[in-house]
Amino acid sequence: MSAVDITFFINAAVAIFAGWRVFVTDSMVRASFFLLISFLAVGVIMLLLAAVYLGVALFFMMAVEMMVMALFMVMFMMNPAGLNPMKMVHQEKVAIGVGVVVFAALSAVAVFGEFPSRPVPEGLQPVVSLGHELLGKSMLVFESAGVTLLATMIAVVMLTSHRGRYGDANHGSQPPGLEPGGDPADKPEETEEGGHHHHHHHHH
Amino acid sequence: MTLTTLLIVAAALIGIGIYGTLSQQSFVMLMMGLELIVNGAMLAAVSFWALSAAGAPEGQLLTIVAMAVMAIEMAMGFALVVAVFRAKQADTTEALDGLKH
Numbered sequence: 452m453s454a455v456d457i458t459f460f461i462n463a464a465v466a467i468f469a470g471w472r473v474f475v476t477d478s479m480v481r482a483s484f485f486l487l488i489s490f491l492a493v494g495v496i497m498l499l500l501a502a503v504y505l506g507v508a509l510f511f512m513m514a515v516e517m518m519v520m521a522l523f524m525v526m527f528m529m530n531p532a533g534l535n536p537m538k539m540v541h542q543e544k545v546a547i548g549v550g551v552v553v554f555a556a557l558s559a560v561a562v563f564g565e566f567p568s569r570p571v572p573e574g575l576q577p578v579v580s581l582g583h584e585l586l587g588k589s590m591l592v593f594e595s596a597g598v599t600l601l602a603t604m605i606a607v608v609m610l611t612s613h614r615g616r617y618g619d620a621n622h623g624s625q626p627p628g629l630e631p632g633g634d635p636a637d638k639p640e641e642t643e644e645g646g647h648h649h650h651h652h653h654h655h
Numbered sequence: 656m657t658l659t660t661l662l663i664v665a666a667a668l669i670g671i672g673i674y675g676t677l678s679q680q681s682f683v684m685l686m687m688g689l690e691l692i693v694n695g696a697m698l699a700a701v702s703f704w705a706l707s708a709a710g711a712p713e714g715q716l717l718t719i720v721a722m723a724v725m726a727i728e729m730a731m732g733f734a735l736v737v738a739v740f741r742a743k744q745a746d747t748t749e750a751l752d753g754l755k756h
Contacts, residue, residue: 459656463664470671470691479684486687489668493698496664499656500705505718509697512722516729520683523733527683527746539680541749546678554670561662566703568658571710584712585719592716596723603727607734 459499466492477537479524487517501571504578661702668695680747682739686732693725 469488476482490513497506540546571577585593628634668691675688697718704714736746745751 456656459660463660466694467664467667467671470668470694473687473691474671474675474679474684479681482684482687486690489691490694493668493694496661496698497701500661500701502701502705502715502718505697505701505715505722508719508722512726516726519733520687520729523683523736527681527736527740539684539747540678541680543678546674546676549677550670550674553673554666557666557669558663561659561666566658566707568707569709570706571704575710577710577715580710580712581715581719584716589713589716592720596720599727600723603730607730610731610734610738 455499459496462492462495462499465489466496477535479528479537480521483517483520483524486520487513490517501577504581658702658706661706662699665695665699665702668692668698680749682732682736682746682748685748686729686736689728689732690725693721693728697721 466489469485469492472485473482473489476485490509494506494509494513497509672688672691672693672695675691676685677688679685679688700714700717700721704711704718708714739745739751743750
């Protein structure tokens with residue numbers, strides 16, 4: 452067994468174990484750090500596979516992403532500091548069953564599938580070839596991903612800020628009528644007059 | 656470290672992620688399940704690139720796209736969690752069991 456194999460099996464075990472611990476730990480902050488450990492172990496496996504750029508990019512990206520995630524976990528934490536047991540699950544048996552079936556099916560593909568054995572040729576520089584691909588033939592794909600990320604940033608700001616420069620987002624706006632030219636389908640409550648029966652069912 | 660063992664590891668990560676996505680009640684924990692699924696998919700893509708595709712650069716490109724998908728999923732997920740919490744004080748999926756009217 453070579454050193455590469457030993458490193459691979461250790462990191463594979465760490466990745467799977469940490470991925471499982473994400474959903475059984477009591478603290479949601481600890482859950483996000485377990486997910487970080489799982490990603491880092493996968494990053495090491497990518498380095499073993501000579502995908503240098505991707506492995507290192509995964510390190511940096513996940514380190515930052517999981518710090519942000521830990522902050523959100525504190526905001527939405529179910530129990531203080533994870534000191535109480537937490538098990539917030541629904542349909543758990545179904546979920547376990549589907550997870551096992553998916554694992555078995557994908558593993559069957561891995562074991563019984565016939566894939567060509569064509570390893571990375573000697574002398575291939577993975578980073579150089581990735582750079583030529585990103586800024587050459589596949590530039591459109593790469594740039595589309597970039598523009599999609601920009602659109603995501605704009606959408607995220609729009610979703611999370613409930614006020615614009617001139618007040619609330621829905622201030623003064625009226626929904627269209629159910630038939631052309633008819634009453635608005637749902638008037639704001641303060642402009643509603645008595646005797647005019649609308650179907651309002653507000654559940655709080 | 657063969658393609659088979661690598662793909663089995665990826666399958667385990669995807670299976671755990673699917674369990675988490677289907678079973679967790681908290682929105683943020685549900686998103687961690689989605690992240691694990693993408694994690695497994697990226698590992699499988701890199702494995703195929705390294706051992707079965709003769710180092711074709713498109714394999715690395717696919718992984719980069721998966722990383723972008725993961726970043727977008729997390730940003731949009733957190734924005735939606737914040738928006739839903741502001742509107743309904745809801746932070747679990749069960750709290751959103753009704754339509755608006």
